[in-house]
Amino acid sequence: MAGRTEAVLARVTGTLTAIERERAAQFTREGDRRDYIAAHLLIRHCAAAYLGLSDQEPTLVQHCDQHGPGSHGRPSIVEAPELGVSLSHTAGYVAVVAGPGRVGIDAEHVPEGPADAALIDFALAPGELALAGGDSLRLIRQWVRKEALVKRGELTLDDFPLTDLSDIFAIADTSDSSGSSGGSDPSRRSDPSDSYGGSDLSRRSDPSAPCDSPDLTRSGLRPSPHGEAGGAVTFGWRGRRLLEWTAGTVVATAITDHPAELRRVDA
DSSP: OEEEHHHHHHHOOOOOOHHHHHHHHTOSSHHHHHHHHHHHHHHHHHHHHHHTOOTTSOOEEEEETTTEEESSSEEEETTOTTEEEEEEEOSSEEEEEEEESOOEEEEEEOOSSBOOHHHHHHHOOGGGHHHHTTBHHHHHHHHHHHHHHHHTTSOOGGGGGGOOOTTOEEOTTEEOTTSOEEOOOTTSOOOGGGGOOOOOOOOOOOOOOEESOGGGGGGOOOBOOTTTTSOOEEEEETTEEEEEEEETTEEEEEEESSOOEEBEEOO
16 A cells, blocks of 8 residues: 555554654654654554454554664564564655565655766666666666565665666566556566656655555555556566556555555545
8 A cells, every 4th residue: 555645644544552652753854754654554554454454453563673672673563463564654655565474665756867876886786787777767766676675574785786686577467456457478577667757866764555465445445547657567576576656756666475456545
């Protein structure tokens, strides 16, 4: 599931824990605080839809491998610890994913202008340089994919220049939640960055989201019409599925082990 922060706050209900409320109060910018709250409410809504619960029932907790339980780290649902959940927020937009197995999601704004040379050196493997070129959109698309892998627990930031995603390929059963499909022959490699438009990475933040379950039709959230702000497209990479879409200047990727669909939240 994914949507603009204000749309999520207008549509989604739920209750934050005391730890989350304390963390939200620490943000100095009101926009950042609202993004945080929206993402934490939306992940509850997503998990609740998957589990057949009300929005008030799931309890979200986070655990950092270094510091233990608290206000940051890998999220999980107390009532369903086996359920994979992940969330992301970036300047007015939030995205979440819930489903079986490991999941990860990231969303970022794309900056105008050429790609940042320092970020290219930091984020790309040698085999990805030709794929991204000097294009900011393609660079941020690769960054978002790798951040989603970090949230799955498969990478660290130090692994970015060692991880080559250039052999990604399109999967023909790609669809948004309205059931229309896109993509292309999975037997061939694709340059997925060509499928997206947009610009403007004003600042990075912690990110958007599909829910890995057909039961989400019960949530009442509008399916994403194919082609609006970039229809959702699925790619494959070494046994993983990458569901990708755009929303204005935002690009987002959710990585799952199973087929997933995108549902957008409208005000």
